[in-house]
Amino acid sequence: MRPKVMQLCLSNGWGGLEMYPARIIPELARQGWQAHGLALEGSRVAASLEQAGVTPLTVPSRGQALWRVGRILAYLKAHEIDVVHCHKSSDLRLGALLATLRPGLRLYFTDHMGVTRPKRDPYHRWAYGRLTRLFSISETTRVRNLRAFPLPPERIRRLYLGIDPSPYVAGLAADQRRTLRAELGVPEGAVAIGLPGRITPGKGQAVWVEALARLAVARPELAWHGVLIGGLGVGEGSNEAFVAELQARVAALGLTERIRFAGFRGDLPRCLEALDIVCVPSRNEAFGLTVIEAMAAARPVVGADSGAIPELVDATTGRLAAPSDPDAWAAALGELSADAALQHRLGQAGRARVLEAFTLAAHVRALVGEYAGEPAT
Template sequence: MLYIIDRLGRGGAEKLMTVTLPELRRRGVTVELMFFQQVSDSTIRDILEEQGIPLHFAPLDKIRRIDQILSIMGKIRALRPDVIHAHLQFGTIISSFARLLLRIPAVTTIHVMDRFEADAHPSLRDRVVDIGTRRILDRTIFLSPSSLAAARATTGIGRNAIVIPNGIDIAKFSTGSVAQSLRRDCGVGAEGLLLTTVAILRPLKGLEHLVAAMPQIIEASPMTSLAIVGDGPNRASLEEQIVALSLQERVHLLGFRTDIPEILAASDIFVLPTLREAFPTVILEAMASGLPVVASNVGGVPDIVDRDTGILVPTGTPKTLADAICTLLEDTSLRTTLSGNARRKAVTEFSIETQVDRLQALYSELAGRDV
């Protein structure tokens, strides 16, 4: 098996590699990873190397670099994989070339919804990806029924499209001991409650709407604090907004963290006010941690969160977001019920074992033998 991906950055697709590849390897599958662009500030490469996953760097700057593409084809030919599984745009394009030129069965996973929005303006790279997913690749994997439906409506993708949701390592997320120091750092006392969101700080995550909702939330529940975990281009604007609303004591920007399981275990409610989302794995992690979820009713989120596990709200509406959060803050019994349901749903539907079972069956079908 050869996995290929654009880069080993901090995104959800890259993070997925650190869970899926070791599980395949644990099952006796020989799996390697190729990537095309270097990222200096990510820990994903180090994690994969520690897990014993062979990594291959093959430079690719632009899809017009035919010399680089031919060099990559040579490297793939030398590796002789039974099946290629691509992720992200360059990965999808290269896997399409490998399917055409090397006759290697290939699949790709679509991780983002932007291309399938009604107002999308596809780039040249988007169009090349569309050709690959519709006409060349053996399968195109979508993460949720909503993502697949949106793709069919906008690009006309055909019967080779299937749904395989992402999975998570359930064992890493528990409802056990809580790191009280994390709660104290966020100003949460014995009677307080901690809201948490985890996201790259960029416009489409809608975090400014969550910060805007905090004055209403604090008025109703004065001991409530918010932890925003992650970093990104919107950090400075969020800092300015927090100061402008005098929320410095209640809203805390924790930056990029590697202790997400511990942070979730120390939290009471998970919030994701995203404006667009294909299938946010972080919601699965929150549910596995036994957290009720308040999230935007957008993209693949409703395929994860229902009324038994959380509350869905329209995008970009701070008051509605605050109302939903206040409902949970004020009703301990409801929080407890949703918490238990969320944990059970994560365990039964979204474990890494379930995801890899489905992937392994697909790989075996395409390879013509058990993989």
């Protein structure tokens, strides 16, 4: 009989945290584990679990989940589930209650967001005290977690995220790539400088726009085109007021013809193939999934020199710049835009690094080892 795990994510949002359970489920199955899910009724998390082949147990709200703890315990018993993995700190109330009422249940929590303040009051000591292991998705977050959580160091483990690199292998024919670049507004012969991700102030799109404005002045000989890939509305995770501010700033800088708001794209691996340089100017990334996606697509990355991004990007795979310094960003983009051979060299090194250290298979191998109680290596 295969070992089983319940992925618990009671969120109505939609970002990397919410995508994670469904993303790992196929690999869990390949490595011999059967996944179950607990999600909010009608949420995108619940839909994503269905798409991954798991019919989740659902509840109307987090509050109702606590009232229905008996039903959830009965489900765990009926399906012989001894491992529960939580993904939101607010879900730990339920997870800790389950672990208290079902002795022997192994409870795991991944800190996807990066804690910002200490959590050592009596409630957090109780809730986090029920954890078998807390996973930090970068060394940066692990250092914060060691300071913030009431846990001994051996119960906090760094576990880098991973991706399946296969969709990021170059697969577009030359004419398909030209067509896609034209669809993204990139003129023939221009260097496509992209920034994928949710359009919100913390993701750094404002400094990127200012950097491109300075690049246009400092290096007028360079032909480039900026491509913002991300939803333009709140339903797609973006800040509509901030989107409007950005669009107004682009117009005020006279860059409307050189920066394209491409909207949400469900084909990010293809879009990355159409770009030449990928930018990740987020001020405080807990990990940086977009970074390793770009690297897997063999694209050089210009990233913020803050948060966890410096753990992923170095001078062999891209460039780092302060998230509040548009001049530094303009200089890095100018260097890469002017040198196609450098772009290629950095991109190839980035893909090699992903294959070595950031695959989904390696991530899940480490994860199921933890689920099974194997000592960390």
